[in-house]
Amino acid sequence: xxxxxxxxxxxxxxxxxxxxxxxxxxxxxxxxxxxxxxxxxxxxxxxxxxxxxxxxxxxxxxxxxxxxxxxxxxxxxxxxxxxxxxxxxxxxxxxxxxxxxxxxxxxxxxxxxxxxxxxxxxxxxxxxxxxxxxxxxxxxxxxxxxxxxxxxxxxxxxxxxxxxxxxxxxxxxxxxxxxxxxxxxxxxxxxxxxxxxxxxxxxxxxxxxxxxxxxxxxxxxxxxxxxxxxxxxxxxxxxxxxxxxxxxxxxxxxxxxxxxxxx
Amino acid sequence: xxxxxxxxxxxxxxxxxxxxxxxxxxxxxxxxxxxxxxxxxxxxxxxxxxxxxxxxxxxxxxxxxxxxxxxxxxxxxxxxxxxxxxxxxxxxxxxxxxxxxxxxxxxxxxxxxxxxxxxxxxxxxxxxxxxxxxxxxxxxxxxxxxxxxxxxxxxxxxxxxxxxxxxxxxxxxxxxxxxxxxxxxxxxxxxxxxxxxxxxxxxxxxxxxxxxxxxxxxxxxxxxxxxxxxxxxxxxxxxxxxxxxxxxxxxxxxxxxxxxxxxxxxxxxxxxxxxxxxxxxxxxxxxxxxxxxxxxxxx
Numbered sequence: 001x002x003x004x005x006x007x008x009x010x011x012x013x014x015x016x017x018x019x020x021x022x023x024x025x026x027x028x029x030x031x032x033x034x035x036x037x038x039x040x041x042x043x044x045x046x047x048x049x050x051x052x053x054x055x056x057x058x059x060x061x062x063x064x065x066x067x068x069x070x071x072x073x074x075x076x077x078x079x080x081x082x083x084x085x086x087x088x089x090x091x092x093x094x095x096x097x098x099x100x101x102x103x104x105x106x107x108x109x110x111x112x113x114x115x116x117x118x119x120x121x122x123x124x125x126x127x128x129x130x131x132x133x134x135x136x137x138x139x140x141x142x143x144x145x146x147x148x149x150x151x152x153x154x155x156x157x158x159x160x161x162x163x164x165x166x167x168x169x170x171x172x173x174x175x176x177x178x179x180x181x182x183x184x185x186x187x188x189x190x191x192x193x194x195x196x197x198x199x200x201x202x203x204x205x206x207x208x209x210x211x212x213x214x215x216x217x218x219x220x221x222x223x224x225x226x227x228x229x230x231x232x233x234x235x236x237x238x239x240x241x242x243x244x245x246x247x248x249x250x251x252x253x254x255x256x257x258x259x260x261x262x263x
Numbered sequence: 264x265x266x267x268x269x270x271x272x273x274x275x276x277x278x279x280x281x282x283x284x285x286x287x288x289x290x291x292x293x294x295x296x297x298x299x300x301x302x303x304x305x306x307x308x309x310x311x312x313x314x315x316x317x318x319x320x321x322x323x324x325x326x327x328x329x330x331x332x333x334x335x336x337x338x339x340x341x342x343x344x345x346x347x348x349x350x351x352x353x354x355x356x357x358x359x360x361x362x363x364x365x366x367x368x369x370x371x372x373x374x375x376x377x378x379x380x381x382x383x384x385x386x387x388x389x390x391x392x393x394x395x396x397x398x399x400x401x402x403x404x405x406x407x408x409x410x411x412x413x414x415x416x417x418x419x420x421x422x423x424x425x426x427x428x429x430x431x432x433x434x435x436x437x438x439x440x441x442x443x444x445x446x447x448x449x450x451x452x453x454x455x456x457x458x459x460x461x462x463x464x465x466x467x468x469x470x471x472x473x474x475x476x477x478x479x480x481x482x483x484x485x486x487x488x489x490x491x492x493x494x495x496x497x498x499x500x501x502x503x504x505x506x507x508x509x510x511x512x513x514x515x516x517x518x519x520x521x522x523x524x525x526x527x528x529x530x531x532x533x534x535x536x537x538x539x540x541x542x543x544x545x546x547x548x549x550x551x552x553x554x555x556x557x558x559x560x561x562x
Contacts (some may be wrong), residue, residue, distance in 0.1 A: 017364075024389070109546065110497075114539075218395050241392045
């Protein structure tokens with residue numbers, strides 16, 4: 001027994017760490033079924049009502065809609081801009097490369113509150129009314145760096161021999177890019193887009209500074225947390241969790257199926 | 264990729280050197296422009312705001328530039344407790360996260376066999392539930408009406424008036440929890456890159472498990488540890504959500520002060536000065552730390 005214990009100590013420790021990670025997720029899920037009305041703090045009994053009527057809490061679906069719109073727009077733009085930078089950094093040697101790397105690193109090393117506050121100060125000075133578009137602008141800004149880092153890793157790990165082979169087979173630059181390089185980098189771009197979307201969807205601090213009177217889902221949760229978060233918020237949180245998990249697992253399966261077909 | 268369309272066939276013959284040299288700059292132009300306008304310029308603007316003083320009209324939100332650098336000193340002196348608290352909470356959370364993450368990452372990298380990918384997904388998965396919801400969940404789990412406190416009270420381990428939330432313990436725990444995957448993933452990435460033959464070689468040279476771990480595994484995983492600690496420490500030091508949800512008025516961090524200076528008191532210069540002091544302090548610590556640990560991989 002004690003030998004089994006010491007041999008598996010690290011596995012036990014890792015399992016405990018994972019349980020710790022999942023405790024509040026499980027709690028959020030369980031309380032999406034709580035028959036508690038507005039004050040979702042104590043367990044009042046099981047119900048499916050919250051799941052049947054996720055928009056039941058006032059304004060929650062307006063907030064969710066805003067979050068989804070902001071998420072899609074900023075993911076789209078940040079993924080395009082970030083991927084272009086990642087190709088430049090991963091593919092070319094040029095002057096100013098290391099200062100560009102530094103510029104990409106800086107937003108990730110800056111506390112969100114500083115980015116949020118500085119952007120708001122700029123909008124205030126320029127007399128720009130904050131709202132939907134200022135939020136999108138802010139989200140694109142902080143997502144770009146994460147896209148660059150994710151895609152660059154993929155570009156850098158690419159075997160240059162594959163592109164050489166395409167050129168040896170008389171593919172021109174454009175064909176090589178479209179038929180060889182781009183498909184190989186695509187999983188990295190997809191991962192970056194997923195990361196950007198979840199960063200945007202979950203962002204509260206920068207959004208709170210730059211969204212004016214627009215409500216996003218995290219902002220809704222924050223505002224309602226003063227009186228008690230409605231169970232519908234747990235429903236949406238749980239649904240987002242399941243959807244994202246499905247996408248990631250599906251991506252894994254597609255990836256391993258492709259790898260199998262190749263070998 | 265519009266740029267790739269430009270050169271099918273012909274342009275490769277027309278001075279490829281020169282046209283090739285422009286490509287990376289053209290690729291980067293829109294993204295870097297975005298960062299200059301919405302990241303760098305606002306920071307410069309914030310620096311400008313930080314030395315302003317209230318306008319003579321006393322109107323809310325009206326400030327004039329007087330280059331009053333004493334704003335920094337005033338703000339720092341007034342809020343030095345919150346600064347100190349932010350950095351000590353962030354440091355504690357980072358160390359705790361490291362203690363939890365390293366064995367977890369190690370187990371995933373070396374002991375998980377074919378479940379590796381599933382375990383990695385499990386580490387990221389909690390992220391997909393809104394972090395505000397998870398933090399509020401902790402507040403309710405550890406709260407006065409929650410299950411943990413009732414059990415501890417029933418066992419007489421804590422008194423009837425003791426609470427877990429609204430304390431610095433809860434804030435540090437929340438910070439540790441929220442940034443845990445930021446610590447685990449980079450450590451995993453660098454552990455996973457280690458060539459297992461290096462560990463075997465160490466064993467062949469009569470090193471025992473512990474010595475191999477100390478002399479081979481740990482040094483080779485340092486880039487991940489450095490990246491993980493930075494990715495945990497930086498957001499933790501600037502965070503105010505955990506302190507607001509899980510803390511009490513005596514656990515306020517510098518983020519809470521900046522937030523309330525901005526929104527409740529509309530004192531932009533002080534908020535700006537505090538933001539800059541925070542950022543400067545973090546960058547200074549980061550630079551010292553990166554120099555000390557001898558990895559430049561991040562930048």
